[in-house]
Amino acid sequence: xxxxxxxxxxxxxxxxxxxxxxxxxxxxxxxxxxxxxxxxxxxxxxxxxxxxxxxxxxxxxxxxxxxxxxxxxxxxxxxxxxxxxxxxxxxxxxxxxxxxxxxxxxxxxxxxxxxxxxxxxxxxxxxxxxxxxxxxxxxxxxxxxxxxxxxxxxxxxxxxxxxxxxxxxxxxxxxxxxxxxxxxxxxxxxxxxxxxxxxxxxxxxxxxxxxxxxxxxxxxxxxxxxxxxxxxxxxxxxxxxxxxxxxxxxxxxxxxxxxxxxxxxxxxxxxxxxxxxxxxxxxxxxxxxxxxxxxxxxxxxxxxxxxxxxxxxxxxxxxxxxxxxxxxxxxxxxxxxxxxxxxxxxxxxxxxxxxxxxxxxxxxxx
Numbered sequence: 386x387x388x389x390x391x392x393x394x395x396x397x398x399x400x401x402x403x404x405x406x407x408x409x410x411x412x413x414x415x416x417x418x419x420x421x422x423x424x425x426x427x428x429x430x431x432x433x434x435x436x437x438x439x440x441x442x443x444x445x446x447x448x449x450x451x452x453x454x455x456x457x458x459x460x461x462x463x464x465x466x467x468x469x470x471x472x473x474x475x476x477x478x479x480x481x482x483x484x485x486x487x488x489x490x491x492x493x494x495x496x497x498x499x500x501x502x503x504x505x506x507x508x509x510x511x512x513x514x515x516x517x518x519x520x521x522x523x524x525x526x527x528x529x530x531x532x533x534x535x536x537x538x539x540x541x542x543x544x545x546x547x548x549x550x551x552x553x554x555x556x557x558x559x560x561x562x563x564x565x566x567x568x569x570x571x572x573x574x575x576x577x578x579x580x581x582x583x584x585x586x587x588x589x590x591x592x593x594x595x596x597x598x599x600x601x602x603x604x605x606x607x608x609x610x611x612x613x614x615x616x617x618x619x620x621x622x623x624x625x626x627x628x629x630x631x632x633x634x635x636x637x638x639x640x641x642x643x644x645x646x647x648x649x650x651x652x653x654x655x656x657x658x659x660x661x662x663x664x665x666x667x668x669x670x671x672x673x674x675x676x677x678x679x680x681x682x683x684x685x686x687x688x689x690x691x692x693x694x695x696x697x698x699x700x701x702x703x704x705x706x707x708x709x710x711x712x713x714x715x716x717x718x719x720x721x722x723x724x725x726x727x728x729x730x731x732x733x734x735x736x737x738x739x740x741x742x743x744x745x746x747x748x749x750x751x
Contacts (some may be wrong), residue, residue, distance in 0.1 A: 400442055407438065407448050408457075409482075412475045415467065416586070417579045420620035422458055422465045472616050476590035480601060483587045483733035521549040558743070559600040559646040561637035562588060565608045565655035566621065567628040577703050578623050581654045582731040584736050587613045588652075591737070602640055606633030608661055608669055612640070627661035627671050631680070634687040634698070641696055649696045650743060652736060656704040658712050659684045676712055688720040698722040699739055703729055 410432075414425035424448065433439045439448075449465075452458045457471035467475075530546040562585055569580040585603055592601045603613045607626025610633040634651070641649040659680050661671045672680060691698055698720045700713050705726055717724045725735045 400420040403443060404448070404451060407443070408452065408474075410625060411448070412453070412478045413579075413583075415471075416475060416582050416619050417478075417534045417576070419622040422467055426465070434566045440709050468597050469616070472619060473590075475619055476586045479583045479586035479733075480590040483584070483737055484636055512545070518549070523548045523550055532558075538567060552644070557598045557600075558596070558648040558650065559641055559644040560588075560592070560649075560740070561602050561604055561640055561651045561709070563606060563633045563637055563651060563653040563655075564621070565628060565630075565653075565657065566605045566623050567626045568623060569658060569659070570623045573731075577656050577729060578621065580703070580732050582621055583696045584654065584733045585618045587733060588736060588740065589618070591740075600644055600646060602637075604633055604636050604640070606630060606636075609663075610636040612636065627669075627673060628655070628657050628659050629669075630655070630659035631661070631662045631684045631687050634684070638691050638694060638696060641684065642694065648743075649694075651691065651696060652701065652740070653698060654701045654703065654732070654736075656702065656709075658709055676708060681712065681715070685715060685719045688716050688722075692720045692722075697742075700724040701732060701735055702726045703732060 407429075411425060414428050415422060418424040418428065420749055426445070426681055429448075430445055433445060439445055449458075452471075453460075455470075456468055457474055458465050460466075526548040527546050529543070530548065531540060531542050534546070535541050541588050564578075564581050564585060566578065568582070589601055589603075592599045593595055601615070603615060603618065605611050605613050605621065606629055607624055608629055610629065613621065630653075633653070637651045641651070658676055660673050660677070662680050662683050664670045670680070688698060698716070699722055700717060702709065702724065710726065713724050716722075723739070725739070727735045
């Protein structure tokens, strides 16, 4: 692939920068098309023609060849598909996009207010106890204790003289991300599922790279709940489903029960009320009109069960209808969790700030 360089102007992008911008745009369109690469490329052609994104220095055919060259896409039986590397690049782009919107905040690994055997030093010191890391010994305080007792001329260091820096206790966390895939996520001409998928992609990439000891699982819920592989996120699609929030919470709670992590949490991205559940006979009971007390009460019971197992639920609402807000407030009250009402552009910012902040506190029993 050849690059033809035109006259440089301040603020203009290089050909390589343009290429990376096109790759990022392509990745977004792949997520929006639920992993259909050929449909994403067709959309890209239409956008490029309307806005003049390509020229002689770089055509869409050049972009396709570059994507193949980098191993992001491949031909499988005359059909262009994503590769594993391509899915990883989509996660990285999603993560980068979310972090560009974040304000400067706390960095580093997850911390709690508790001191313990961690790696981040505090300003305070304490007496050395068995198990403390020798690298955390405060030399100045230790020598001062010895000199204060015996003087400089009779220097004699004893174990009781040793002082070590307090450290922040770093913890691991098990998180279930629940995504609503009911039909309402694409109703009224508003695409709510694509931002939800981007957040899931970014969160999975952040946890795998920055917090590799953490556990993340993705649960989708429509008429029923399903456990979804992280690699399947770009291919998620909304179906002609109702919203079985109860089934999603039940599956999330069962998954977290198997984890040994002391910190467990559920993040739920939804735009609607619960409108379905399975009855005692295993039949799907549905009611799309208003808030059905039978469905709502069973869903709230599940929120209480999560609270009893010390699993806080953080709900991210991407709709603001008053009666939906009333339900979310009831669910939040039952679980003693949290709720955010976010527009689609800020969804990632809310999720990431909350994820990092939750690691800086100790989850306590409700």
